[in-house]
Amino acid sequence: MSADPKTAKVRPVAKADAARRELLMGLYRQMVTIRRFEEQAAKAYTQGKIGGFLHLSIGQEAVAVGTMAALRADDDVVASYREHAHAIARGTPLTAVMAELFGKATGCSKGRGGSMHLFDVARHFWGGYGIVGGHLPLAVGLAFAAHYRGEPRIAACFFGEGAASIGEFHEALSLAALWKLPVLFVCENNFYAMGTSIWRSLSIEDVTAKALAYGIERDRFDADDVLVVHDRVAAAVEKIRGGGGPALIEMRTYRFRGHSMADPAKYRTKEEVDAWKVRDAIPGARKRLAEMGAAETDLAALEEACEVAVAEAVRFAAESPEPPPGEVDAHVYA
Amino acid sequence: MSADPKTAKVRPVAKADAARRELLMGLYRQMVTIRRFEEQAAKAYTQGKIGGFLHLSIGQEAVAVGTMAALRADDDVVASYREHAHAIARGTPLTAVMAELFGKATGCSKGRGGSMHLFDVARHFWGGYGIVGGHLPLAVGLAFAAHYRGEPRIAACFFGEGAASIGEFHEALSLAALWKLPVLFVCENNFYAMGTSIWRSLSIEDVTAKALAYGIERDRFDADDVLVVHDRVAAAVEKIRGGGGPALIEMRTYRFRGHSMADPAKYRTKEEVDAWKVRDAIPGARKRLAEMGAAETDLAALEEACEVAVAEAVRFAAESPEPPPGEVDAHVYA
Amino acid sequence: MSTPDPPAAATFTYREALRQAMAEEMERDDRVFLMGEEVGQYHGAYKVSEGLLEKFGEKRVIDAPIAESGFAGLCIGAAMAGLRPICEFMTWNFSFVAFDAIVNSAAKIRLMSGGQVTLPIVFRGPAGAAHMLGAQHSHAVDSIYGHFPGILVAIPATPRDAKGLLKSAIRENNPVAFLESELLYGIKGATAPEGELIPLGVAEVKRAGKDCTLVTWGRMLFVALEAAKALEGEGIEVEVIDARTLRPFDEATLLASVRRTNRCVVLHEGFDRASFGAWVADLVAREAFDFLDAPVTRVCSRDVPMPYAPNLERAIMPDAAKVVAAVKQVCYREGG
């Protein structure tokens, strides 16, 4: 017990508060960056500068951002085709991500992958994948490798609630559970798989009920507060890293736009969408930051910086060269 | 209330007892037939009269026999490659089954299927299948068809505990649960998938824990008493037929021999095997029948008849012709 | 992509053709149902099944969760029981997670049962590259599903063929892999005569010519026709044959043509090795050996998983220029 209860109590709290605000400020910056990035990507898509499928996670940013912040830099990450947020939250430069969407040689996958297949191996971002469920076993394999080498890395795997119906989900969770591999399965439950709601795809709406079949850790919460995401994930990660085996976390979230740019998302009512927009994690975080004492000018400057960075990424992507046609056969074999 | 409590109470009980004995006598006859049948099949295999893979269910007969007795004649049945017992319990003539094992034109699949692919569509026996898990969705489809047509048929699907790890298991149970289809999933847990014990393949040894992921009915018991199998299945079938959706039943049982004729089964201790042999459902049923008043002479006659029928099946198979070579391209297209 | 000639009379799109085929057959036979992801409320990811849920109800137009192996297997089981499922893969790329169900169950159950089981089932959806969909979403699967006996393969190019073949496929008592194309859904073509059924196993000469036989199937038909038009200007008359189905394959129509033209180019999308196109080339080289004035040549996709970048995608895909060069080569013309 300290002699002076005031300093003893208040100073650490103040420190913790400051650290907490710093943390949230960083998360806020990432969320805003991602939001602006995807808005500009959508614009570029309508201008024909981006092709193929473009899946935005506008509305879901807190999942990727909060989770990634709870991971170490050398933890392995695998995601689905809806993974701009994940790559950016992982630290892949906006320029490289936008250039990839533009199909340019400077893209993070050298123009080979596009929106659905962002890779940044230096940052342990092992790619976005297009076949629902297909990447879950890959994440288990990354975790297996860490385990095999006795390294304390864990693997985090992001997927939608739609993936819970497919066989690869079952096999991945089953193997990870059997061998107690360090995998964090993050189910981004945005309630829809294209136009099919979870009530029409699963007999039990609670995705974490699946964990009961394997006897693994589970958690389930709303991802409308990025700090909550961070904290709950951090707790799960600690257990996993400590040898507790895999965990399945279901985060309820919402995509404000359609499944892809081609989808007007008419299968949802305006009321439903609006109710979720009210819970948008980005203004939520901003409000919280203000409460925590962040200056309006600092927030505005941060937001401005995000916009500038995204604009720069668009410019970079537009000006970058296409992959050299002479290299059409490249990157197939090592 | 009856005036004469003695007759009122005793007569129905006596009747029930008789019916029960009749039931058990029929089940016993089937189990003995299957046991003798498979013993002779094993012999024929070592003589080179049967080729390919031969999977015996010696020790597990109570599962097929007890379950089949609780089904109606027009319920649909699908099984794995270990399905002699199932075909026979379904009523497929021994001659046709043995001839199939011998690869003869008179076989129940005209010599095209062999031991792993017995079919008897007239008896709603929709085949044995060789890819672990691959037949579970087929059973769901048969149930779907019944449901679609508004017919009260259910589909019963037999598989080993090894199949619980594969994706098709998950997808089949998931779809059946979602659409409340009338499927009885019967997991024959004989504790081994070839040489891999359940303790090395599932993180939770209880296969019915999987039912929690789908919110479906479940039951779990030892299949060493064929009457118990019959009664528990009958209860499940009633619920399913009543519209309760699918159920998963795990029956613990044991195969006394190897996985197939090629397997010496060295991965199990003699003690373990012996402990299960003590619980063999066939002598168990015999003892019970004797207790119920069945005459030793009747039982001996029954057993003798089984042996004669099996011997006749072997003779029939041996004397039957091969499929006509000119029909090598037949039965591919309708 | 090139489009077909402007049709003379009434037209409809390939998408409408498929929809009409399904609607007509569902009306005709209540054992026919449609199951797949988004086929109902969403009207199909490519709007092929628009209106079908409204017309036939939830019982017969069924939205499935993402479980291709499960629902393909379910449809196979339903077909065994006598229903006539149309199992839609949102795209054929996703059929790879149902591969075992298709090739080991659907294609084999009749044989394994000694002919007791009949499997009237159609698997359908778009196959092949569209635009910039990348390596996992650009598979031409004709070489995969054309390989296995026990499953028929139809791959129509025109709206009329799409309708007539799909109606036949739905009435067929064997499994059929019906390969459509995302890039064709919007094209227009002449409507079919009421109730027309186009039998599986009959190729069609889509353009007559005497100098070279150009055989193809599916969307590549339009590439072939574009090349044929260009070659016309150079005095080469190309006969374009649309195989329309790969199993059964109409060998007679093709061989008769080659025996007249003495030259043959095979055009197909997808990889080179172990391809259906290679089988067709081998067939022609063997069966028309004494008639050939030049080796049979093939135009197909490059031997590379599809990259996203549009310039690379163009470099990989067959196009009219490549076909023109190949035809000139077998005709021993300059620039070939």
Place this chain on the structure above:
Amino acid sequence: MSTPDPPAAATFTYREALRQAMAEEMERDDRVFLMGEEVGQYHGAYKVSEGLLEKFGEKRVIDAPIAESGFAGLCIGAAMAGLRPICEFMTWNFSFVAFDAIVNSAAKIRLMSGGQVTLPIVFRGPAGAAHMLGAQHSHAVDSIYGHFPGILVAIPATPRDAKGLLKSAIRENNPVAFLESELLYGIKGATAPEGELIPLGVAEVKRAGKDCTLVTWGRMLFVALEAAKALEGEGIEVEVIDARTLRPFDEATLLASVRRTNRCVVLHEGFDRASFGAWVADLVAREAFDFLDAPVTRVCSRDVPMPYAPNLERAIMPDAAKVVAAVKQVCYREGG
């Protein structure tokens, strides 16, 4: 099935060859591990991995549950991270439930990542028909996995090739589909020189001859050699080429031979259409067009899912008599 000539010196079985290859590579590089059903305690369903668990322990010899899609995907992920998995399919028939993992993940991740990811992984196990295993257990998969760029394919016939190629495959930095044969595991052949590596992409002339080139791979080599021996007695000298790997494919060795013999028969197990064999025949017909005195002919399995009955199985499988007839035919000999 015929067996190879009695070897002169020390011999070992195909099974031992594979085991030695794995053991040596595991000893050399501790990133190499073996995963599959029954590979450990059971020593492999066909006893290929006998002793490996005892030698390398549970960490590196791992028994997997029945979840091919899961453990194949797991191995792919492990390879991405720099380990060097040997992923055993008990038989290649079961790879069909892992089809997407193999062709959409393993074969494509390097391309999709723009070359960032390296995938040093071997998928191995027996392929093709054995005896009376029926329709679902008799797949020759060379035409399936030979189709896709991004995955190499080796299919050795002799013990020495099995060892040398497997060692190379394990050191290879790309995915390799390694196709063995249940019917070959027990055959004996000359041992390999210590440490021999046989490179992927190099065919071998297994028997020299001047009258006809007979190209094949895998177990069919022994059918080819038996036919060649029989034809010797009839004065036809057959050159037997063992492709050994299908991707890369050694075109030069084959074409040089055909340009000398002017005749070619392609022999392979498995279905006819969209087959790797058809691609080889097409290659020869095109690239050696001016040298061919007869059409390239093929001998393969009948176009029927494999029935169980042994007489039907024999009727379906290629055998020496069928090959003899085909060679005589291309040599325009009586009875051909």
